[in-house]
Amino acid sequence: GAVVSQHPSWVICKSGTSVKIECRSLDFQATTMFWYRQFPKQSLMLMATSNEGSKATYEQGVEKDKFLINHASLTLSTLTVTSAHPEDSSFYICSAPGQGHNEQFFGPGTRLTVL
Amino acid sequence: QQQVKQSPQSLIVQKGGIPIINCAYENTAFDYFPWYQQFPGKGPALLIAIRPDVSEKKEGRFTISFNKSAKQFSLHIMDSQPGDSATYFCAAHTGGGNKLTFGTGTQLKVEL
Numbered sequence: 001g002a003v004v005s006q007h008p009s010w011v012i013c014k015s016g017t018s019v020k021i022e023c024r025s026l027d028f029q030a031t032t033m034f035w036y037r038q039f040p041k042q043s044l045m046l047m048a049t050s051n052e053g054s055k056a057t058y059e060q061g062v063e064k065d066k067f068l069i070n071h072a073s074l075t076l077s078t079l080t081v082t083s084a085h086p087e088d089s090s091f092y093i094c095s096a097p098g099q100g101h102n103e104q105f106f107g108p109g110t111r112l113t114v115l
Numbered sequence: 116q117q118q119v120k121q122s123p124q125s126l127i128v129q130k131g132g133i134p135i136i137n138c139a140y141e142n143t144a145f146d147y148f149p150w151y152q153q154f155p156g157k158g159p160a161l162l163i164a165i166r167p168d169v170s171e172k173k174e175g176r177f178t179i180s181f182n183k184s185a186k187q188f189s190l191h192i193m194d195s196q197p198g199d200s201a202t203y204f205c206a207a208h209t210g211g212g213n214k215l216t217f218g219t220g221t222q223l224k225v226e227l
Contacts, residue, residue, distance in 0.1 A: 004158075006158075041222070042220070043218065043219050043220050044204070044217050093158050095158075102213075103161060104161070104213065106151075106160065108157055109157060111156070
């Protein structure tokens, strides 16, 4: 199946700093990518849909100015957590739909810890 | 209407047993129902998926049963192994937009 990578796999930062997480589709192009957030022992919560060449679509309750999404190319989407606080500590996962448009391939996730 | 309800929350079975995880949905616009397996600290991986025009799908030791009239579907793991210990998520998807709605997850432990 298709491969989606994320970088970094984990990051620790100080409160108030910004952190950028990259999501890449390695062997296919993705005009759309999705960003999820997962707290321990909980389900995946969709944060936003990243659209290549246009603005991201955010889910209700997700702060656009805090979670900046840029879909720079057909293989790269980035999520920047701005002015991070301890409550932003979570597991962030991206996904991209495959050619069949029903299958979704998930990245390995990025563990963010804000001190 | 967008919810997918999943049960049980956790499940312990003996090696060789057949754990069954159930999901129910309300939105009849859902047209694709995948199951994902997630190990701690990893992203979810697609296990098996079914469309509503099929009542059962089998891939290896994994079987999905689908009841369209009841709006329910379930995952059966045959001959379960300790390596199957993971969290399992059901999900539902509509054709347009590619958005997935996830169930709450089931933490499965297979004991020797």
